[in-house]
Amino acid sequence: MKGTWAAGILAAAVLLTGCGGGLPRAREMGEMALMRTMGVDGNGEGTLAVTVSTGKRAVGTQGGTAAPLILQAESLSLSGACREIQGLSSYHVFYGYVDQILLGESMALQGVEPVLEYLSRDVELGLGAQIWLVRDGSAQSAIESGGESGVEEQLSILRKSRELGVGGLTRTAEEVFQDILEQGGTYLPALHCVPSEQEGEASLLEWGYGVLREDRLVGYLEGDGARGLELLAGQGNGDLLEVELSDGLAVVEIGQTTTQFIPVYQQRELKEIHLVCQVNGALTEFPSPMEGEEVNRLRELLDQQETQKIQRALDQLRSWRVDCVGIGHQLSMAAPEGWRWIEEDWERLFVNVPITVTVQATINRTYDDLG
């Protein structure tokens, strides 16, 4: 009797897990091509071009390698293109290892939501992959620019650089999708193909950020604007400030930064937003031990420069009417009651309400070399 009960409960549990549709299918890994990079381009005529690459492949057990397998197909839908790709090689194309998604500029202009929707629904792909925007080019050309060695290593290095505190921000498809759904806009790290010395190959370099309103590209932030975006996002570490002093060059490396948005309400109206950015810098190069006054001057310079960058990014985002760094979200967290008063009107307020920027820079003394 107990056994019958246990079997019944087990069967119910099985059905509740959603496994009623059948058992998983067996596949042999030896017959698989493990795709690591997927590129999506739009051609403006309603069709999509999908390019996938395996990266450099291992062959045999003796450490041999082969050139990346790159497959490309066009279709009206991503599903159609992926299905078509399955027939282009003798391998079973497996998307479970795709950890880099490249979006061509045309696709970004056309709208990226269908791509993100597909990623979120596909059982193999998922939303965990890093996503990049190819500036002034197509994802296909970016993937093919890797040549014999593939672009996978380059993209992987870019990601790891960020993890180590240098390089620009990276974004996952999940973060981007979440931003679009909750904030109505987002930003994507942009890459640019630069021809390399080896024939037929190119290097992918970071080139600012593409800003998306809803799911379409509205423009790029680069240089100080891109730096300002990083500070607005509270992730400005890794930048260098080089200042020419009277006796030589001093270099400050920016460490941890935190950004806080403080709303000021008057009679249920948002009158002002205080943006407070705390920047910690470390003096990495200096001509001679510095006095307190020189350190203060350096700090003031750092304040000024970072304020300018933030202001520049803010101005640009407000001109595009895109709150892609989630200022509204942070205001709601800072004062939930006030956010309820302004939530409906936030898009207008984001453009019009005054934002005062305050940068609080600190410069750490290293090894007591400062005076």
Place this chain on the structure above:
Amino acid sequence: MALFQSGSAGGSPHPRKVPKFPQPLSRENLAWVFEGCADYMEREVRVCGEQNQRVTVCYLLGMTRNERLNDYVLRPLAQDDGLSGAQGDELLRRLEYGALYNMAAARRTELDQVVDDLIMGSCAIFLEGVEDVLTLPVVTEEKRSVGEPENEPALKGVRESFVESIRTNTSMIRRHLKAPDLKIQEEIVGRQSRTQVDVLYLDGIADPELVARVRKRLEEIDIDGVEAAGNLEEYLTDHLNTPFPTMPYTQRPDRFCQALLEGRVCILADGLPMGWMLPGTIDQFFKTGQDRAFHWMTASALNAIRWFCVLVTLLLPGLYIAVVTFHPEAIPLKLALSIVAAKQEVPFSTIFEVLIMLVAFEVLQEAGLRLPSPIGATVSILGGLVVGNAAVEAHIVSPAVLIAVAIAGVAGYTMPSQDFAGALRLWRFLLAILSSAAGLFGLTAGCAALIYHLAKLETFGVPYLAPFTTGAGHVKGHPNVVRPPLPWMKWRDGANHTENRRNQR
């Protein structure tokens, strides 16, 4: 009722004639019983050389110790002047009460008793005109000497192990536990083998109900002989439909004594150099004689490793099949690339590879065990290294499969109990087959079935999983996966229902 349930054998009772030899007790009838036995001996002796005082000494050659028989039985009979003139019952009484220099003497009135005594190593003395017979144990003490336990080697502990002689074994236990509370009760098991089986327990600590239950089970055993451990285990266990052992055993007297101190009821059998410790809950199969010898942190770590190795040996082949064949996205990228590269040149499916390698591993192990040790080692090297390496180089199996199966196999060797390891090997196959059918779902279902199976097992009324459950109303003892410092282990395991739970101040 389960397919194989202890005591479920049907049919008519095994025919048994009691008494086996109903004939009157006489020398002639005794000779008739042992007719055709080359080792049956009779020696006629004239008491003090007198013509009319004759006795016959009967014994089984080889079962008795010659010196003892000559010096303490035959010599007094032939030379003791105190026996001169005594006749019939008077002579028998004098022999019984001290004329013969033996530790024991028994007056027997039935042929069955005398036959049993002779088989046990006694000599029987027949007097002319007297119906009763005197038997004196002059058993030989020829046996294998006490050596080191080969299956449970000790780095830090006693270096003695049980031998085939039950009395030697009980004497070792007595030397370890000098308490008068140590009780040794004896049953004779096996119609033909007449094997002495002793039940040992500490009175006042062990559960009397458990003692009674063990004795009852022993009494109920009606078999021809006890020649192997299974002759006891499979008749005493509650469950025959499980590969998991329910009667842990040891070769080490110290571990045996520790079990007695924990309130367990233990069994020794003559002719078998091991002792069983009951009830056998699952944690008993993970314990070694060294657990209490090492520092508690080391012992705990080693014990935890053993439990971890159970998971490895049980799940790794199934997990490999499930992940590689059904859920490749769960493998780290670099490992996946390496597996893909290796698999491209292998003609067999992953499922077939793993299953065939598991079988090959078992075959090699069996071959190594059956051959004499020098050849066995060669077979292991040939099989494990040469054939394995050649199979990988010839792309018959992929290296990852070889590694997974080898790790699973080696992890299984960490089990102190080979019986338990054998059960794990069987379940390893089952889980691998389930994984082949349904991936991680199959593996998970198999694990659930395994837990269900273990939860159903009982050993002498104690749940097999008692260390991990209080569902049966038992107060738990100390943790089992780790070994706390001994001064903290003040309580005996509740599942044993000991009469006295506290073991120290």
